Amino acid sequence: MGEYTDKAKGAVNEAIGKAKQSIGKEANKPGLVAKGIAQEAKGAAQKLKGAAEGVAKKL
DSSP states (O other): OOOHHHHHHHHHHHHHHHHHHHHHHHHHHHHHHHHHHHHHHHHHHHHHHHHHHHHHOOO
């Protein structure tokens, strides 16, 4: 995928992950909290990949 696509998808995954964590904490559902943490980490990795692609294009 492209640099901007990865960054955008990463931001969305991070936001969804944070929402899942918040809902999981409020509903006392540790499984949902764990899924939120995992999705937030996935989003961070996607954003990092997008940033790396951007740097690579500049080289």
